[in-house]
Amino acid sequence: MPMPEGSGRAALSARSRIYRYLYDAREFCTKQVLAVRCGVSMPTLYQNLNELMEAGLVRNTGEAQFTGGRRAQGLDIVPDARVALGVSVSEHELRLVAADLRLHELGFHSLPIDLPSRLPYNASAFASIIEDFIDEFSIDRGKLLGVGITVPGLLSADHTRLLVAPSLGMRDLSLSELIHSLPYPVRVENDGSASGHAEYFVRGRRGTMAYLSLENGVGGAVLMNGALCSGDNARGGEFGHICLEPGGRPCSCGKSGCLEAYCSVRRIEERFGVSLEAFFRGVERHRPDYESLLYDMLRHLAVAVHNIHMTLDCNVVLGGSLSEYLEPYLDILRGYVGALDAFSDNIDYVQLSRLRRHITPLGAALYFLRGFLTTV
Numbered sequence: 001m002p003m004p005e006g007s008g009r010a011a012l013s014a015r016s017r018i019y020r021y022l023y024d025a026r027e028f029c030t031k032q033v034l035a036v037r038c039g040v041s042m043p044t045l046y047q048n049l050n051e052l053m054e055a056g057l058v059r060n061t062g063e064a065q066f067t068g069g070r071r072a073q074g075l076d077i078v079p080d081a082r083v084a085l086g087v088s089v090s091e092h093e094l095r096l097v098a099a100d101l102r103l104h105e106l107g108f109h110s111l112p113i114d115l116p117s118r119l120p121y122n123a124s125a126f127a128s129i130i131e132d133f134i135d136e137f138s139i140d141r142g143k144l145l146g147v148g149i150t151v152p153g154l155l156s157a158d159h160t161r162l163l164v165a166p167s168l169g170m171r172d173l174s175l176s177e178l179i180h181s182l183p184y185p186v187r188v189e190n191d192g193s194a195s196g197h198a199e200y201f202v203r204g205r206r207g208t209m210a211y212l213s214l215e216n217g218v219g220g221a222v223l224m225n226g227a228l229c230s231g232d233n234a235r236g237g238e239f240g241h242i243c244l245e246p247g248g249r250p251c252s253c254g255k256s257g258c259l260e261a262y263c264s265v266r267r268i269e270e271r272f273g274v275s276l277e278a279f280f281r282g283v284e285r286h287r288p289d290y291e292s293l294l295y296d297m298l299r300h301l302a303v304a305v306h307n308i309h310m311t312l313d314c315n316v317v318l319g320g321s322l323s324e325y326l327e328p329y330l331d332i333l334r335g336y337v338g339a340l341d342a343f344s345d346n347i348d349y350v351q352l353s354r355l356r357r358h359i360t361p362l363g364a365a366l367y368f369l370r371g372f373l374t375t376v
Contacts (some may be wrong), residue, residue, distance in 0.1 A: 014040050015048040019077065019376045022058060023101070024204075028074045049075070057081050057376065079104060082372050083139055085130065085147045085184075086364030088191060091167055091216045091266070096133045097361040101369055103201060107137030108358055123181035130182060145372055146185035148364030149178075150194045152217045154235060159188045166252035167217035167266070187367050192237055193228055194363030195319055196221025199353050201366055208314035211353075212239050212305070213360070214322035216269075217252065218260040222312060239308065240264070244300050262300035265322055268293065280325045298329060302336030305350055309341070319353030320360075327352060 017038040022029060035045045052058035061074040079100040088095045094113055098106040111129065130147060133139075153165025162173045179186045196211035200223045203209070212220045218240030222229040230236040240260035241253055248257030252266075261267070268279050271293060282290035305316045318326060326333070334347040341347065353359060 014038065014044055015051065016376055018045065018048050019052060019057065020373070022075055022077050023373065025076075029076070030074065034075065052376075055081075077101065080106065081143065082145050082369070083143050084145045084365035084368035085133070085139075086150070086194075086361035086366070087130070087147065088150045088194075088360040088364060089168075090152060090191075094129065095358060095361045096129070097358050097365060098133075098137055098139055099362055099365040099369065101372070103198065103362055103366060103369060105358065105362070107133070107139070108361075109133055109136065123177045126178060127181040144184055145368035146187065147182055148194065148361075148367045149186065149188045150191040150360050150364045151188060152191045152215070152219060154238075155188060155190060157234065162188075166254070167260075185368065187364075189364060189367060190219065190221075191215070191217075191360050191363075192219030192239075193221045193230070194366070195353075195355075195359045196223055196237065196363070197228065197370075198355055198359050198363035198366050199317055199319060200226060201370075202354050208312060210239075210308050210312050210314055210316045211237070212308070212316060212318050212320075214263060214265070214301075214318060214320035215360075216264055216266045218258075218264050218320075239304060242304055242307065244303055259300065259304045263297050263304070263322075265320075267297070276321060276325060294329070295332075298333050299336055302333055302340060305333075306337050306340040309337075309349055315349045315351055317351045317353055319356065323353050324356045 018034060018040070021034060021038055031042070031045060031049070035042055038045070040048070049058060057078055059076060059078050061076050079102045082101055083098055083106065086097045086099065092112060094111045096109045096111070098108075100106055134141065134144070151162055151165055152167050153170065154163040155161065156163060160174065160176050160179065162170055162175055164171045175188055179188065192211065192213040195213050196209070199211050200209055206225055208222070208224045210220065210222050212218070219237065220239040221237040228236070241251065241255070241258045243255070243257045244259055244262060245257035249261035250256050251258035251261040253260070265276060268274070268276065272279060272290070274282075279290060283294050305318075308316050330350070330352060334350050337350050338345070338347045355362060
């Protein structure tokens with residue numbers, strides 16, 4: 001139902017409604033449709049559209065559609081009117097991405113690093129990496145909203161200290177120098193939380209979603225109506241340290257039997273010394289030792305997914321680099337989960353991420369993109 005127009009402060013809300021409708025629209029949109037959907041008069045619509053176009057945020061698409069009378073021109077946002085950068089720090093590399101307002105990737109680069117823990121102590125080198133990336137992809141610095149950085153660990157409430165990152169061997173480390181090394185707004189976020197936000201965003205959904213990130217470390221996030229459920233101590237969604245096997249395999253956190261110890265990319269690398277791509281090629285060729293490890297990982301993953309679903313009663317979405325290779329084995333995983341589920345025969349709640357590539361740096365960039373949308 002169209003929203004009432006109102007006056008005064010509502011003039012700003014009209015601008016916001018118009019922009020958000022265009023942002024969310026995926027079909028051809030005319031001025032007449034826009035006025036009805038946003039509940040504004042044509043004069044109010046024209047005034048706000050002119051302001052949005054002058055600001056470079058909205059454009060005519062150049063397309064025309066026959067509506068029974070004159071051919072109507074379509075409208076859309078300008079996706080690259082603003083840009084955000086995302087940087088993910090992992091055990092062996094930095095991944096950098098530039099994204100437009102619809103989270104479309106404008107550029108990507110990965111950079112191997114031997115010791116991520118040196119980054120906070122060499123902030124100038126980090127800043128140079130960012131500036132070189134901006135130049136490489138000809139990003140307009142005037143359109144840059146900010147730089148999001150993700151780390152595989154727990155952060156302080158103000159996001160300026162890394163409390164603990166087991167997979168990086170880092171604990172109680174100030175990030176202030178790193179944050180202030182850049183002349184742009186900077187936000188540091190947990191990698192699982194950022195990835196979960198990105199997945200929820202591209203799905204355009206409501207309700208609850210559990211996201212499980214399968215990288216060198218294992219993390220995740222729980223989102224309820226788009227809001228992160230982080231718990232009392234900002235540790236919500238740390239699925240990687242659910243204990244699956246008391247006294248089992250040692251974990252990077254110092255305990256044993258954690259999900260991360262059984263279902264991380266690191267387990268494959270430590271066991272066989274090969275890349276994920278090489279490992280799954282071996283599985284496809286039915287190499288027995290590779291297949292044995294994969295099915296053991298899937299069985300343990302099924303236990304974790306089942307426990308998460310029993311607790312939250314929502315879709316459990318698998319993301320991260322490992323998920324890029326799991327599609328041929330999704331039915332097997334669902335079979336393992338189904339054997340544990342006493343209440344449902346429909347195991348479609350076990351899903352793979354729609355953003356399987358570069359989801360973590362995209363999630364880091366999303367923080368600034370979402371922030372911008374609230375200001376239009």
